[in-house]
């Protein structure tokens with residue numbers, strides 16, 4: 426007979442109630458159709474300023490065709506983890522193409538950017554090592570550092586002197602990983618890549634950059650911040666994502682042949698999780714073709730970025746220190762940011778609200794991301810809505 430018992434997960438309901446009371450409870454928005462610049466979420470047509478689909482590649486004809494061909498020729502799944510039977514020749518082709526693109530000896534592809542960061546940091550470091558990390562680095566870096574059991578030292582966002590102080594206080598023989606995002610995902614500013622590379626050289630650190638939001642956006646043909654800053658050869662571990670500007674799914678690590686062989690043997694998401702289906706891999710290869718052959722998409726992304734950012738600034742919004750197509754509109758209070766997002770949505774503009782713990786308590790915001798495929802009319806429409814709703818809520 427089954428014994429009746431109190432629900433052991435009842436505390437989760439209490440947590441959710443408290444989110445509701447704080448105005449921070451969110452229903453998932455449901456996309457009805459393709460991920461695109463103007464589309465329908467929750468039965469409402471909106472200008473979509475919330476995707477990471479920077480270049481519009483989610484629906485690019487070349488990616489679609491290559492994915493469909495791969496399904497016809499190679500099937501729907503890979504059937505195994507990479508290290509057992511799940512390495513198809515198409516997986517190796519993608520890694521070779523990415524290595525050539527990033528100008529490194531080798532590349533390993535993971536199931537996601539999250540897995541690439543967490544799996545790599547956890548594999549490379551041990552409990553005897555130290556990770557020195559920018560305060561605003563992505564959650565996947567933080568989780569990887571925790572999994573590694575290394576000591577975690579955090580420096581305030583982009584404060585090089587503080588990073589230097591941490592390094593000065595550490596024993597010179599200790600293994601150290603210095604790590605930054607290339608583009609910070611919530612603020613859109615660039616990491617202090619050149620300064621940190623110099624510090625890494627001075628103190629003998631492993632240098633790692635997470636270029637998730639820079640892939641396809643910064644550098645020649647979207648090669649990322651290492652290319653943008655001219656830092657080739659000075660970053661030991663480069664992470665990129667295939668899920669954002671590349672329009673598909675996955676993450677990768679670019680570096681020396683020894684690093685990649687090591688990750689093939691020790692990175693747990695590589696060893697213990699099934700590899701990408703052929704359609705995903707084929708579409709990623711097509712995305713590299715597009716970056717190489719259609720750089721005008723990146724030009725269009727930057728034209729739209731300049732137009733929209735200037736428009737928001739002219740309206741008097743606090744847009745922080747963004748240097749990329751990610752532009753926050755900072756409201757301060759979490760509930761106010763969520764209200765701003767809801768009112769924008771009701772008026773036909775989707776800009777997701779973001780609050781604590783994703784950003785600091787007093788820095789809640791809506792985050793906007795323009796893409797290469799937005800039209801000027803759509804961006805102007807969005808600016809007009811921002812002007813109206815911002816005035817109504819007293820945000821500008």
Ligand SMILES: Cc1ncc(COP(=O)(O)O)c(C=O)c1O
Pocket residue numbers: 537538539540542563565606608609610635637638666667668669674675676
């Ligand atoms: C800075 C940063 N790194 C890594 C990731 C993870 O990438 P992916 O979505 O491919 O898992 C993200 C995505 O949110 C990100 O913003």
